[in-house]
Amino acid sequence: MQPRHGPRRPSPHTWPSRGETHAPPGKSPRMDEEQARRWLATAVDEARAGLAEGGIPIGAALYGADGTLLGRGRNRRVQDGDPSAHGETAAFRAAGRQRSYRGTTMVTTLSPCWYCSGLVRQFGISRVVVGEAETFHGGHDWLAEHGVEVVVLDDPGCVALMREFIAARPELWHEDIGEE
Template identity: 80%
Template sequence: MILQLSGNYPGLTIAANRPGPHSVVMVDTDLLRIAVEEAQAGLAEGGIPIGAALFDSDGTLLGRGHNRRVQDDDPAMHAETSAFRNAGRRANYRGTTMVTTLSPCWYCSGLVRQFGIGRVLVGEARTFQGGHDWLAEHGVEVTILDDPGCVAMMTEFIAARPQLWFEDIGK
């Protein structure tokens, strides 16, 4: 089943309970697992549990990373930024997929648009809305998996460390 999110953006879908052994959700869930591992690593380091990974069109992992704002004392080191930096320089990023455990903020959404990343796979967008609608409006294919594990991880973190969370989202 595909559910449309707010607005009428043809590139934006929420994937939920799509059956079948070869469905896109199963592949996407495998990609998300790498971002979740990164989020868990960030949390274990005392940071904010957001992870990301950048994949080529054939599913090759190019780079992975997690939010390191706390660990590096660097306000620009978001998960998507970390994964992007770890992917290294490329002639172009068309055809790549940015996988992130949480809807990308405006800063990271700008990175996606600036470098022409064609697809964003989001673990969850309940705890933070981010810029996924804007990305979809501008031609980026956005899929929100609404993963219960991602929702639980962020919900628990926000409850335990609200000041750090609000710092991270600029409130």
């Protein structure tokens, strides 16, 4: 059976080279790769913690416009028995109420699913940093089409973490992405 969320598909966007920023038309990229990778380290720590707990290794962090870490979290669907406990939603919840989410950056180890992409759009999160979009193609091009700055890092560590998990626990991975 061919997974519907497999490797990255061709996109209507011209995707940047590793570590470059893809800004929506009319907007100039503002995030450099060094800062994106520093912030990604927080999400990777969360992903590893989730894996150590027996969960799915997806981590996320929400940063304020000034670079302050507002919240961090990991996928806890398995640990909590909660299908809505995704890494991005956990980071968002940990950040607490904010007057506005404009200018904030959601950093995630894996391309965000449609559920988490909707959260980004609903609350006006301005930028998403994606650790990798190779093992799962989520909603990041849709986000870019709707004005969200997207930075795809294609981080080898994130790719390896997910590939190893998928090989070891394919049934859990398919449950997480809604495949049978």
